[in-house]
Amino acid sequence: MTLGVTAGLIAGAIPGFTIAMAVVLTLPFTFGMTATQGLSTMIGVLVGGLSGGLMAGMLTGIPGTPSSVATTFDGFPMARKGQPGLALGIGVWSSFFGGITGAIVLVTLAPQLARVGLEFGPWDYFALVMFALTITSSLSGKAMLKGIIAGSLGLLVAAIGEDEVNGVARFTFGNDAIRQGFAFLPVLVGLFAFSQLLSDVKDRAKASKPLMPKGAKAVRVEHRRAIVEVLRRWVVVLRSSFIGVFTGILPGAGSSVSNILAYDQAKKASNNPDEFGTGIPDGIVAPESSNNATEGGALIMVMALGIPGDIVTAVMLGALLIHDVVPSPSFISEEPVLAYSIFIAFFFAHFIMVTMQALCLRIFVLITRIPMYILTSVILIYCAIGVFALHNVGFDLWTLFLFGILGYILRNLGFPLAPMILGVVLGDIAELNLNRAWSISNDLSLFITRPWSAFFLTLAAFSTVFPLYQRDRGTKKWTQFYFPIFAFAIAVPVMFMGGTVRPVIASGLILLGVYLLWRRVQKGA
Amino acid sequence: MGRFHIDTLVAIFLLLFCGVFLTASFSIRETSYASLGAEVWPRVILIFLTLLSLGYLIQSLRHPRSKPTEEGPRGPKRWFLSHLNAFWCFLWFGLFLLSLPYLGMLVGGILFVFVTLTSLGRRDWHGHLVHAAIAVIAVGTMWAMFTYGLKVFLPTGTIFPF
Numbered sequence: 021m022t023l024g025v026t027a028g029l030i031a032g033a034i035p036g037f038t039i040a041m042a043v044v045l046t047l048p049f050t051f052g053m054t055a056t057q058g059l060s061t062m063i064g065v066l067v068g069g070l071s072g073g074l075m076a077g078m079l080t081g082i083p084g085t086p087s088s089v090a091t092t093f094d095g096f097p098m099a100r101k102g103q104p105g106l107a108l109g110i111g112v113w114s115s116f117f118g119g120i121t122g123a124i125v126l127v128t129l130a131p132q133l134a135r136v137g138l139e140f141g142p143w144d145y146f147a148l149v150m151f152a153l154t155i156t157s158s159l160s161g162k163a164m165l166k167g168i169i170a171g172s173l174g175l176l177v178a179a180i181g182e183d184e185v186n187g188v189a190r191f192t193f194g195n196d197a198i199r200q201g202f203a204f205l206p207v208l209v210g211l212f213a214f215s216q217l218l219s220d221v222k223d224r225a226k227a228s229k230p231l232m233p234k235g236a237k238a239v240r241v242e243h244r245r246a247i248v249e250v251l252r253r254w255v256v257v258l259r260s261s262f263i264g265v266f267t268g269i270l271p272g273a274g275s276s277v278s279n280i281l282a283y284d285q286a287k288k289a290s291n292n293p294d295e296f297g298t299g300i301p302d303g304i305v306a307p308e309s310s311n312n313a314t315e316g317g318a319l320i321m322v323m324a325l326g327i328p329g330d331i332v333t334a335v336m337l338g339a340l341l342i343h344d345v346v347p348s349p350s351f352i353s354e355e356p357v358l359a360y361s362i363f364i365a366f367f368f369a370h371f372i373m374v375t376m377q378a379l380c381l382r383i384f385v386l387i388t389r390i391p392m393y394i395l396t397s398v399i400l401i402y403c404a405i406g407v408f409a410l411h412n413v414g415f416d417l418w419t420l421f422l423f424g425i426l427g428y429i430l431r432n433l434g435f436p437l438a439p440m441i442l443g444v445v446l447g448d449i450a451e452l453n454l455n456r457a458w459s460i461s462n463d464l465s466l467f468i469t470r471p472w473s474a475f476f477l478t479l480a481a482f483s484t485v486f487p488l489y490q491r492d493r494g495t496k497k498w499t500q501f502y503f504p505i506f507a508f509a510i511a512v513p514v515m516f517m518g519g520t521v522r523p524v525i526a527s528g529l530i531l532l533g534v535y536l537l538w539r540r541v542q543k544g545a
Numbered sequence: 546m547g548r549f550h551i552d553t554l555v556a557i558f559l560l561l562f563c564g565v566f567l568t569a570s571f572s573i574r575e576t577s578y579a580s581l582g583a584e585v586w587p588r589v590i591l592i593f594l595t596l597l598s599l600g601y602l603i604q605s606l607r608h609p610r611s612k613p614t615e616e617g618p619r620g621p622k623r624w625f626l627s628h629l630n631a632f633w634c635f636l637w638f639g640l641f642l643l644s645l646p647y648l649g650m651l652v653g654g655i656l657f658v659f660v661t662l663t664s665l666g667r668r669d670w671h672g673h674l675v676h677a678a679i680a681v682i683a684v685g686t687m688w689a690m691f692t693y694g695l696k697v698f699l700p701t702g703t704i705f706p707f
Contacts, residue, residue, distance in 0.1 A: 052695045165601055169559070172594040176566070179587040188574050188583035191566060218631040221665055227630060228666055393630075393665035398683045400634065400661065401654045404641070405687055408650070409697040417642055424638070428631055433555055451586045458581040 021365060024061040025372040028068020029075075029380035030387060032085050039069030039085055039275075040331040041213045045399070047205065047339055048406030055343035055358055060365035062339055066332060067119060067369035070275060070312050071377070074111040074304075075384050079104060087275035087311040090283035094296065094303025101299050109246025110304045112377050114257065117250060118309030119370040121261035122268070122316025126323075127363045130352060133324035137349030140325075142456035143466050147476035149450040152327055155270065155483040156439045164487045166435045174443020175450065177202060184448055185455045197415045202423075204338050206407045206416040207444050210423030212331060213403055215431045217396045218424070227393040241377060249301045256286050256302055257309045264310035268317020274330040275311035282310030312370070319366065322347055323359060327446070331438055334445045342410070474513035482506050500540045507533030552605035559598035567591050633664040649702030654684040 024046065031042035046065045050058030073088030078095035091111060098107040140148070153175075157167030180191045181201025192198040221227040250257060260282035267278035286306035287296045296303050318333045326347035328334040340347055345355060352359040407420045427437060457466065467473050485502070493499045507529045515526035570591065573584040625632075641657040648656065658680035666672060691697040701707055 048691075049695070051697070165597065165604065169594065169597050169601060172590055172597060175590045176587065176594065179590060183583035185581075186576050186579045186583045188576060188579075190573050190583055190587055191569055193569065218634055221630045221634070222627065224630055224665070391666065394662060394679060396634075397658050397661040397665065398679065400638065401658050401684055402687055404638075405650065405654070405691055405699065408699060409691055409695070412698060414645065414700065417645070421635075421638055421642060425635060428635075432628075433551065454586060455581045462580075 021060045021064040021369060022372050022376065024064025025068040025369055026376050026380055026383075028065035028070075029072035029373065029376055030068075030383055031065070032069035032072025032075075032088075038216065039066060039073075039087065040335065041216060042069045043332050043335045044205075044209055044213050045402065045406065047335060047342075048409045050339060051342070051409060055340070055345055056361040058339055058343060059336070059358070059362055060369075062336060063362065063365040064369045064372065066315055066336075067312065067366065067373050068376070068380075070119075070315060071112065071115040071308075071373045072380065072384075073311075074115070074308060075108065075377075075381060078107045078111060085276075087279050087314070088307070089276070090279040090307035091304055091311075093283065093307075094299050094301075097297065097299030098301075098304070099299075103299075105240050105242040106245055106249070107299075107304060108377075108381075109242045110249050110301050111308045112241060112374055113243070113246045113250045114305045114308035115312045116370050116374050117257050118261045118264060119312035119316070119373075120367065121258065121309070122265055122313035123363065123367040123370070125262075125265045125313070126316040126320055126366060130320045130323045130359075130363075133320055134349045134352050137325045140349065140472055141470065142453040142460070143470050144472035144476065145453040146450055146457060147467060147473040147480070148325065148327060149446045149453070151476040151480040151483065152446060153439060153442060154480040156442050157436075158483045158486050163434055163436055164484075166433075167439045170430065170435045170437065171439035171443040174440035174445075175447040176443075177207060177440075178444050178447020179451065184452060197418075202419050202444075203411060203413075203416050204341075204444060205335075205410055206419040207423045208331075208335065208338065208441055209403050209407055210420040211427035211430075211437055211441055211444075214400070214420065214424030215427030215437070217399055218428050219431055221393050221396045227396070228391050230389045230391055241381070250305055253302060253305050256289075256305045259285065259289070260306040260309035261313040264313030265317035265320075267310070268314035269320055270317075274318065274332070275314040278310040278314045279307035282306040316366065319362065323351060323362065325349060326351065326449070328442065331441055334441055337445060471513040471516040471518075475510065475517075478509050478513060482509070500543075501537070504533045504537040504540065507536065550605065552608075553602065556598050556602035556605055559601065560595065563591050563595040563598060567595070630665055634661060637661050637664065645700050645702070647702045647704045649705045649707055650699035651684065651688045651707050652702065652705040654688065655680045658684055 027046065028039070028042055031045075032039055042065050043062055046062055050061055053061065069085060070087055073083055073085035074091050074095060077083040077088045077092035078099045081092060081096040083089045083092045095107045095111060098104075098110075153171045154168070157171050158164055178201075180198060182189050182199055189199050263282045263285060264275070264278045267281060268274070283296075283303065283306050286302050287293045290296065290302060292300075315332070318328075318330055319336070321327050322333045322337055326337070326349075328337045337347060345351070345358060403420065404417055407416050408414070410416060430440070431437060467477065482502075489499050489502045511526040511529035511533065514522050514529065517523075517526075567588070570584050570588050573582075573587075575582055575584070637657055637660050641653050644653050644656075659676050662676035662679060663673065666676065688699060691699055
């Protein structure tokens with residue numbers, strides 16, 4: 021795990037190398053390990069990657085990963101003002117406290133959510149998958165249509181090969197190698213890592229230069245002062261961590277969204293919002309607490325429901341499947357050793373991260389001297405070796421190549437790749453549950469009459485309209501009614517879920533809807 | 546090209562793609578035991594994808610041709626040059642896969658890394674030496690790690706059996 025954290029810290033620090041890529045590249049090394057060791061290593065990489073991004077952002081102004089973008093807003097100015105050690109220290113310790121908060125929420129909430137998951141029937145699971153896909157696509161912003169097309173293409177890729185339920189071959193076009201379907205990891209590495217690497221070397225001049233022409237200097241991290249500064253801002257830490265956890269639970273919205281949300285909220289809540297961007301500690305504490313906490317939230321969904329929310333957790337799910345572990349609501353009770361190992365690994369990885377930061381800072385400075393084209397060439401062959409090692413099948417290498425080309429083309433045409441990758445991962449789950457639902461009853465109305473299914477389909481419908489709401493907000497009248505109608509619509513299935521707490525929540529939602537509607541009418545009048 | 550731009554071409558391609566796959570979905574064997582046939586789910590996806598592609602086509606036709614970038618008009622030559630590095634990588638990777646049964650992972654991998662580095666980076670004697678050293682060390686280390694450390698049998702070649 022220590023090696024994993026170190027690798028993650030270094031990979032996260034290199035601009036252009038995302039955490040997902042670091043986790044993907046670690047996967048082949050875990051084949052020879054037990055499930056517990058493998059997952060712990062990957063969690064180490066994940067935590068390291070989340071914290072590594074801040075090094076590049078603060079020392080050079082170029083964020084190492086998208087999850088550290090907001091950290092750069094204040095981290096870089098603070099470092100330029102002559103306090104790089106303090107800036108790094110605040111970043112590291114905010115990551116630590118945010119991550120620990122995320123870990124506590126993970127340990128507390130995952131078993132509870134898994135219990136809720138036990139209520140799900142196949143209709144509900146199918147609806148949940150649809151929700152995960154629509155929200156991922158809707159987060160693609162202006163390219164929402166392209167996002168949904170990419171998600172559908174992912175579902176189609178998952179449908180190629182032998183049907184899991186009936187064993188019937190589909191779309192093989194006479195090629196026996198395709199009968200087994202495309203293995204998930206070669207598809208993922210091809211679509212994501214391969215295309216990312218080739219995009220990084222597109223510009224010949226840039227590819228030949230060292231990663232950071234000006235170079236970065238290793239500095240001494242001021243731990244003691246930083247801890248005091250972070251603890252003095254415990255409200256910011258807690259608020260940002262909860263923003264992070266909540267964002268992580270939502271499928272599709274990862275740490276790249278949460279760090280900016282947390283920064284924005286910290287600025288709004290501050291007494292001195294004008295000082296943000298000039299190098300103040302609050303501007304570092306908020307994004308760094310939230311991005312580490314986000315993965316705690318994302319792990320909750322994978323462990324409790326078996327539904328990955330982003331590419332990183334999709335790889336985690338793939339790693340679990342390689343070790344013959346299928347996450348589901350009963351995962352925590354059936355595999356307590358593995359489940360609690362993941363909890364503990366996520367917790368301890370943050371301690372290792374703090375310890376290894378100083379060493380990684382020196383290695384990071386050395387790596388920044390290597391030109392991008394060298395890293396790309398070496399990593400391409402490493403991808404090939406790693407993918408082959410998965411099943412020892414040559415066809416997987418061709419899958420990697422094919423999806424590498426496809427990923428590069430789609431990326432250049434402006435299609436977001438995250439919905440496609442989630443489509444590939446969730447395609448089998450969706451089809452399996454549709455089959456189960458149909459086997460139990462061919463009454464399609466169950467998708468609307470079952471509370472959980474109706475709940476997820478309502479969320480899916482509103483998440484589809486959300487980009488239009490964002491576009492028209494303030495200019496079109498219908499946007500004034502978006503949230504009141506959402507509150508009413510979501511209250512209906514919650515009301516029918518039974519028990520005592522849920523009807524109370526539903527009543528609260530209705531009251532909120534009435535209040536929002538009343539305010540809109542008042543404003544309109 | 547007039548109103549035709551890249552999105553229109555992509556949308557037409559997607560529609561053709563859906564057509565081919567929808568036709569192929571009628572060749573999927575039907576079974577007597579299945580409650581939901583193997584062809585149903587892919588057809589649902591394909592019909593949905595066709596509708597989305599139609600929407601994409603209409604959207605691309607409604608919107609005027611995208612504005613030229615700040616770099617000025619982009620001809621085919623400029624487009625080709627802007628993707629040249631990626632084309633090199635794809636070409637060498639494809640050849641690496643084709644040569645794998647003959648050269649094996651170690652030799653094939655070293656050659657792939659060396660040729661890719663030379664295509665993307667500097668092309669003088671010093672560069673060649675550095676690239677050769679990087680290729681041998683990087684691929685050799687990984688090959689040894691997987692073969693001896695992780696006990697993974699990597700492809701061997703008929704010419705070079707390692």
